[in-house]
Amino acid sequence: MKKLSFLLLLGLLTSCNDYLATDPEDFVAPETYYNNEAQLTSALMGIYTKLGNTINQGGSAEESTYSRFLSLEAPSATDEMLARSNSAVAVSSYSFDSSYPQIVNCWTNLYQGIDRANLLLERLDQANTSQEVKDQIRGEALFLRGYYYFLLVGYWGDVPLKLTSTTSVNDVNIARTPAHDVYAQIIKDMTDAEPLLKNGTEWGNSGRISKTGCQGVLARVNLYAAGRLGETDKYVAARDWAKKVIDSGQHSLNPSYSQIFKNESADVYDPQECIWEVEFNGNAIGSIYREASRFGSTLGVRNDEETRGYMQGLYVATGTQYNRYNAADLRRDWNIASYYYPGYDATRGPTTYATTYVWGRYINKWRRDSETLRPFNKNLGPTNWPLLRYADVLLMYAEAENEVNGGPSAAAILAVNQVRRRAYGFPLSTPATTSDLTTANTASKAAFLTFLKEERARELAFEGWRKLDLLRWGTFLTVMKGMIPIITAQAPSSSNAALGYYGRTATLLPYQNVSERDVLWPIPSNELALNQAMTQNQGWN
Numbered sequence: 001m002k003k004l005s006f007l008l009l010l011g012l013l014t015s016c017n018d019y020l021a022t023d024p025e026d027f028v029a030p031e032t033y034y035n036n037e038a039q040l041t042s043a044l045m046g047i048y049t050k051l052g053n054t055i056n057q058g059g060s061a062e063e064s065t066y067s068r069f070l071s072l073e074a075p076s077a078t079d080e081m082l083a084r085s086n087s088a089v090a091v092s093s094y095s096f097d098s099s100y101p102q103i104v105n106c107w108t109n110l111y112q113g114i115d116r117a118n119l120l121l122e123r124l125d126q127a128n129t130s131q132e133v134k135d136q137i138r139g140e141a142l143f144l145r146g147y148y149y150f151l152l153v154g155y156w157g158d159v160p161l162k163l164t165s166t167t168s169v170n171d172v173n174i175a176r177t178p179a180h181d182v183y184a185q186i187i188k189d190m191t192d193a194e195p196l197l198k199n200g201t202e203w204g205n206s207g208r209i210s211k212t213g214c215q216g217v218l219a220r221v222n223l224y225a226a227g228r229l230g231e232t233d234k235y236v237a238a239r240d241w242a243k244k245v246i247d248s249g250q251h252s253l254n255p256s257y258s259q260i261f262k263n264e265s266a267d268v269y270d271p272q273e274c275i276w277e278v279e280f281n282g283n284a285i286g287s288i289y290r291e292a293s294r295f296g297s298t299l300g301v302r303n304d305e306e307t308r309g310y311m312q313g314l315y316v317a318t319g320t321q322y323n324r325y326n327a328a329d330l331r332r333d334w335n336i337a338s339y340y341y342p343g344y345d346a347t348r349g350p351t352t353y354a355t356t357y358v359w360g361r362y363i364n365k366w367r368r369d370s371e372t373l374r375p376f377n378k379n380l381g382p383t384n385w386p387l388l389r390y391a392d393v394l395l396m397y398a399e400a401e402n403e404v405n406g407g408p409s410a411a412a413i414l415a416v417n418q419v420r421r422r423a424y425g426f427p428l429s430t431p432a433t434t435s436d437l438t439t440a441n442t443a444s445k446a447a448f449l450t451f452l453k454e455e456r457a458r459e460l461a462f463e464g465w466r467k468l469d470l471l472r473w474g475t476f477l478t479v480m481k482g483m484i485p486i487i488t489a490q491a492p493s494s495s496n497a498a499l500g501y502y503g504r505t506a507t508l509l510p511y512q513n514v515s516e517r518d519v520l521w522p523i524p525s526n527e528l529a530l531n532q533a534m535t536q537n538q539g540w541n
Helices: 006-012 037-051 069-073 101-126 131-156 179-196 211-229 234-247 257-266 319-323 330-335 390-405 410-423 445-459 466-473 476-490 504-513 525-530
Strands: 081-083 274-278 315-317 385-389
Touching (some): 037 101, 037 131, 081 504, 131 179, 131 211, 179 211, 211 234, 211 390, 211 466, 257 274, 257 385, 274 390, 315 319, 385 390, 390 410, 390 445, 410 445, 466 476
Antiparallel strands (some): 081 315, 274 385
16 A cells, blocks of 8 residues: 555544444445444544544554543643653653654544544434434534644644545645644534533533533633634633533532542542543453553552552652642642552552652552452553543633633632632632632732642642643743752752652753753654655754
């Protein structure tokens, strides 16, 4: 076969496999397949699958989207988290290039999801099923196409905007589309999808996108367009979409912050708080499913004793992140470990960190003892990844409202206070001096935004949004380079392997490596070589 760009090649491999199934059917004939509700649903699940593929069709690990890469390596390093060791070539150490496998694979998977969506949208009307079914599937396919473009434009900037399925091996040269136009299409796709989607209560789970899920993501997309494109009129749309979620009455904060993440590890749905998740299933032991998460065995307190839940503990919190919390904030000791296992052996029981030890503590937001499947799979588990929580909607609403009004309104302040009251264990509707915003925090638009940026870091810690938030605020490089004097002054110089700390030199490395080019990822070298209309991002070879 003639060589194709990845963008096109994987479009031709459009799979109509059932969600999570082990044996997808590739190379099906479109004219004979999309004929009934079952086939349409199967094709739709093939689009969802790109959110979290763990094991590819050959049976080997891939993990280039939310199973591991987009949940761990891609959002690191920031002032929030970093890898324990930064000696290997990796996105998290800012030492990679355009041929880095996970960059190639992530790009490829996102475009394959887009091409699957395009083909389903083109063939949908030929099916012998009700208009209601067609509308629902159309809404989900439109939304997912928009979401995959949201990831592409967020990490790569200008990207090819392809709205029809691949039909020829010859059309390999597709130019990049300006980010403004990509965002416009994302917003159009999601806006068109929103009236077609079901309410979350009709699904009974958080794995399929709901009407309010679409509204919440539209708030996020508009916030990112406002920040990264300078299109400040988008703050109005961001506020209005977030308010639709709030006014729907379908969502509320879980009274217990820690329970959210226990539920995600136990495969328990909480659609009131967790509006949309990447749904992982099973642990690949005696299971037909190939959608199990890898991040759950990577992001936690290191433990080499497999019967207690093996954990690599590859990523740690920065001291800056730890110091964002005060001791009364219940989120601190849930998100960041207060203990470690001597000898990496959980059977010996935990040892509490010294109170003065704040650099290099393990991240502990998802814990393997919450998984209900036994025996443990060493590397794979059922933990779901949060893509949209109600707390995030409240914070997005407050941020957009602040921008639109030129300062915080009473509604914006209440939204933030609800998140903070939950964090301190207080009733959500009762004012509390310990948790609530002060007069200084609300004195001006700038003061409120400054506080809100820190509150997003506290509430959404390690959920993959910090780097993208810094990028949309235009502060990414300033924050990253600002970490160098902080680490030099505060972090211990020597390593302490027992505590999971690799020393000041390893800790400094990503912040020393990062440069202007890292505002965007490189176009994959394979794509650049095969697609003659493609150009590379500035600073990359």
